[in-house]
Amino acid sequence: MELLDARIERILRAAGRAPSVHNTQPWQVRVHGNRVVVRADPSRQLRHSDPQGREMLISCGAFVLNARLAARRESLLPVVTVLPDPDDHLLVAEIGLRPGPGPDIDELELAVAITRRVTTRSPFDDQPLDADVLQAIQIAAHDEGAVLRLIQPSEPARDQVMSLVRRAEALAAEDPAARGEEKAWTAVAPDRPDGIPQEMLGPWTFDDRSPVRRFLASAGNAQFEQRSTMAVLLTAGDTPRDWIAAGQALERLLLVATTYFVRASFATTVLENPTTRHDLRQALSLDAPPQMLMRLGYGTTPRRTLRRTVEDSVAPDA
Ligand SMILES: Cc1cc2nc3c(=O)[nH]c(=O)nc-3n(C[C@H](O)[C@H](O)[C@H](O)COP(=O)(O)O)c2cc1C
Numbered sequence: 001m002e003l004l005d006a007r008i009e010r011i012l013r014a015a016g017r018a019p020s021v022h023n024t025q026p027w028q029v030r031v032h033g034n035r036v037v038v039r040a041d042p043s044r045q046l047r048h049s050d051p052q053g054r055e056m057l058i059s060c061g062a063f064v065l066n067a068r069l070a071a072r073r074e075s076l077l078p079v080v081t082v083l084p085d086p087d088d089h090l091l092v093a094e095i096g097l098r099p100g101p102g103p104d105i106d107e108l109e110l111a112v113a114i115t116r117r118v119t120t121r122s123p124f125d126d127q128p129l130d131a132d133v134l135q136a137i138q139i140a141a142h143d144e145g146a147v148l149r150l151i152q153p154s155e156p157a158r159d160q161v162m163s164l165v166r167r168a169e170a171l172a173a174e175d176p177a178a179r180g181e182e183k184a185w186t187a188v189a190p191d192r193p194d195g196i197p198q199e200m201l202g203p204w205t206f207d208d209r210s211p212v213r214r215f216l217a218s219a220g221n222a223q224f225e226q227r228s229t230m231a232v233l234l235t236a237g238d239t240p241r242d243w244i245a246a247g248q249a250l251e252r253l254l255l256v257a258t259t260y261f262v263r264a265s266f267a268t269t270v271l272e273n274p275t276t277r278h279d280l281r282q283a284l285s286l287d288a289p290p291q292m293l294m295r296l297g298y299g300t301t302p303r304r305t306l307r308r309t310v311e312d313s314v315a316p317d318a
Contacts, residue, residue: 004310004314007076008031008034008097009310010070010073011036011070011074012031012036012067012314013310014067014070014073014114015063015067015070016308016313017066017115017117018065018066018247019117019251019254020059021050021055021058022046022182022185022186022196023185023194023305024046024059024185024195025044025307026040026041026045026056026060027092028313028314028315029313029314029315030315031314034098035094036067036095037093037095038064038095039092040090042056042090044056046181046185047181048175048178049172049272053089053090054291055268055272057244058243058246060092060093061092061245061247061248061250062247062251063247064095064247064248065144065252067095069107069114070111073103073111075101075102077099077100078095079095079098080093080095081096083241089240092244109259110256110259113255114255117255117257118301118304118305119264119302120202120263120299120300120302121202121212121265121302122203122222122299122302123205123210123224124224124225124265124295124297124298126226126227129296133260134296137257137260137296140249140253140257144248145235145236146234146235146245146250146291147234147235148232148234148249149232149233149234151230151232151284153227153228157283157284158230159208161230162208162211163208164270164279164283165276165293167276168269168272169214172269172272172273173214183216186201186215186217187201187217193307193312194306194308198217198219199303200302200305201217201218202265203218203220204222205222207223209225209228211270211293212265213266213269225295229296230296231296232286232291232294233246233250233291233292234289235249235289242291246291250291262296263297263299263301264296266294267293268293271293277289280293
């Protein structure tokens, strides 16, 4: 790899802290002077559970949002063109980096939160989130063109959502291809720079209050919070452009949540199965496609999962 500008290297390192499905880190980068080109890497796609590459592009969108914020931290102005080639949806974005003013306090706060944000899979405390904190998190999604729809504990459709989560988990558990794919990316050796190590997989729950992904290697049964705050992230359409927008919205809302010490936990199996995804949309009378299902709450700080090195994510001819 050619010598990268130290600032671009820092930007790419921060971008790589993005959340990604099963920590697949499905992005590849090329650097041309002050231009960073982000491509989705189909060799890291969950071909069976995510045949359209929807979750892959959500993950890449989160990478782009981090890159934008990290650029601001370096006093650079990111000029982002999403999907610059309409015929190539793997070419996620081109990010031009121009000299700019220093970051304002909000930009700096979010850029600093990049390394503090982590996914949790443990039960949360039983403390409800304050309305103004939830509102700030919803505004963050809105700022990136998405909607974070809360599923209130009192909402009757919530039971239906939970039974759809259960159904999707049961169907995936019986699907050898889905299980094989999961096995390749989870319960990995603790020093592997991608995938999720065993100790991070968290417990499973038999109760019907909290949506949790049941990993093959989930460590036992636990009691989850009584009244979890659930939310679903929606985008206007369901195209690669919407999925990249969902990823940027997801990461912005997660970073804002991090600044309030709020953590997120995801249960997206229900959205990987087209039937349960459709049924969830019906159950909640959603007028837009759901992209992520999550719980939000306060709790212990999990360890950070590892990432590939910047060199590893940069394409060889860069
Ligand atoms: C599209 C997408 C789907 C995800 N689905 C789940 C899920 O169903 N269950 C879960 O525990 N984590 C899920 N995650 C979180 C990833 O596992 C997590 O981001 C990754 O392991 C890296 O860890 P970190 O977020 O702590 O940095 C998802 C993340 C993305 C971007």
